[in-house]
Amino acid sequence: MRPVAHRKPSYVHNQSTASLSKYYDVFCKNFNLSFGHPRQDVCSFCSETSIKIKNEIDIEKKVDLEDVLLDHKNKSKCFSRMMTEKLPNTVQVCFDMMQNQPLPKLSVTDTFYSRQAWVYNLTFVIMSENDQSKDNCYLYTWHEGESGRGPNEIGSALIHFLEILEERYKTKSRPPTILNLYSDSCSGQNKNKFIMGLLLYYMNCKDTIFNKIKHIFPVRGHSYMAADQVFGRIEKVLHKKEIIVCPTQYHDIFKQFCQVKTYENDFKVYNIKDALPKTTSFYEDIFKLNELESIEDSAINEEGACIYSEDTSY
Numbered sequence: 001m002r003p004v005a006h007r008k009p010s011y012v013h014n015q016s017t018a019s020l021s022k023y024y025d026v027f028c029k030n031f032n033l034s035f036g037h038p039r040q041d042v043c044s045f046c047s048e049t050s051i052k053i054k055n056e057i058d059i060e061k062k063v064d065l066e067d068v069l070l071d072h073k074n075k076s077k078c079f080s081r082m083m084t085e086k087l088p089n090t091v092q093v094c095f096d097m098m099q100n101q102p103l104p105k106l107s108v109t110d111t112f113y114s115r116q117a118w119v120y121n122l123t124f125v126i127m128s129e130n131d132q133s134k135d136n137c138y139l140y141t142w143h144e145g146e147s148g149r150g151p152n153e154i155g156s157a158l159i160h161f162l163e164i165l166e167e168r169y170k171t172k173s174r175p176p177t178i179l180n181l182y183s184d185s186c187s188g189q190n191k192n193k194f195i196m197g198l199l200l201y202y203m204n205c206k207d208t209i210f211n212k213i214k215h216i217f218p219v220r221g222h223s224y225m226a227a228d229q230v231f232g233r234i235e236k237v238l239h240k241k242e243i244i245v246c247p248t249q250y251h252d253i254f255k256q257f258c259q260v261k262t263y264e265n266d267f268k269v270y271n272i273k274d275a276l277p278k279t280t281s282f283y284e285d286i287f288k289l290n291e292l293e294s295i296e297d298s299a300i301n302e303e304g305a306c307i308y309s310e311d312t313s314y
Contacts, residue, residue, distance in 0.1 A: 043221025045072060076222030083127055083182055083225065089174075091165065092128040094182040095158070096227040097121065097189065098234070103143060105244040118144045119250055122154060123258060124161045125226040127182075137230055138164065139254050142263035143247055151194035152272050158195070160267040162202060166209060175209045182216050184223035191217055197276045233257055 018026075049069045056062040083092060098121040104111070119141060126136040140157040147153050162179075169175045183190040199213050237253050244250060254260045261267050 043076075045221055072219065076219045079182075079216075079218040079222060080224075082180075082216065086128070087178070087180075089176050090128065090178040090180060091126065091169065091176045092180050092182070093124055093126055093161075093165075094225040094227050095122060095124040095161075095190075096184060096223075096225060096231075097149065097154075097186075098123060098227075098231045101238070101244075101250060103244070103247065103250075105241070107242045119247060120144065120149050120153070121254070122157050123227045123230055124157075125230060126165075127226050132226060132230060134255075134257065134259055137258040138261060139230075139258035140261045140263075140267060141247070141251065141254065142269075146263045147269045150188060150273075151192055153269050154189045155195055155198045155272045156269045157261070157267060159198065159202065159270075160261065162208075170209050177209065177211045179210045179213045180216060181213065182218075182225060185217045185220060190215075194272050194276055198272055230257055 046069065049065055049072070053062055053065045053069065056065060083094065085092075100118040100120060102111075102116040103119050104116065120143065122140045124138045124140075125132060129136045138161055140160070142153070165179070185191045189195075195215070199215065202208065203210070203213060234253060234257055237256065238244075241249075241253070251260050251262065263269070
């Protein structure tokens with residue numbers, strides 16, 4: 001039997017030092033210290049205002065800046081509450097683009113000085129199911145050699161996803177009639193007249209179970225959604241992969257967390273930007289596409305959140 005070694009108490013100036021448990025208890029409870037990773041994707045408005053508050057000498061101006069910052073944070077919290085709220089007869093969906101992934105991904109020095117292709121990923125998460133399993137996460141992927149990442153690609157994937165939702169819920173005895181879409185305010189992808197016109201077309205020209213679709217945008221800089229949690233899990237696996245040389249290797253990783261839809265195999269990209277001007281006159285009386293309100297100028301809802309709601313139930 002192997003003898004068990006016991007740590008002998010150490011002595012400093014003939015006095016025994018504190019045990020590890022005692023030191024740990026004092027360190028954690030009395031010093032109020034903590035450790036954490038540096039924050040990323042911090043809101044620029046919050047950072048700028050915090051610096052102004054720190055450097056402001058005038059007491060009145062400092063109080064005004066603190067009120068502005070507090071109001072900004074309260075509005076951002078309302079967006080998070082709206083996403084987690086359980087609403088009757090409503091489907092809650094968020095979607096976002098993941099960070100571009102390099103192709104090929106190599107640990108060779110020369111790749112840092114070479115032009116690499118990018119793999120694009122757009123993920124939809126059905127939040128009303130309260131479950132981020134593969135059944136509720138849909139990832140649309142393509143690389144830049146196949147298509148770009150503008151409203152044509154976002155809109156085409158959105159239409160395909162809406163058709164999946166239709167098939168999923170229309171067989172229920174009481175299917176939902178309201179769809180809430182949550183996304184960030186990227187004007188080149190989500191918040192533009194092309195996506196709005198596409199949803200108007202879907203509501204008025206398609207046989208759908210939904211009679212109302214709302215597209216809700218957060219306060220700038222506070223767009224953390226369920227899709228970002230899925231991205232975090234994917235990136236943990238990608239960090240362990242040193243070599244990726246083809247898109248199918250990315251697809252295999254994505255399939256661990258989402259239902260993967262690939263370009264041409266599962267969905268096609270339509271030229272929405274060219275098709276919209278031909279139908280704009282039909283919707284001029286319904287919605288003035290060129291008069292979109294900005295986040296700061298839009299109406300404030302009952303919760304006090306500054307959001308833009310795209311109601312296509314006309």
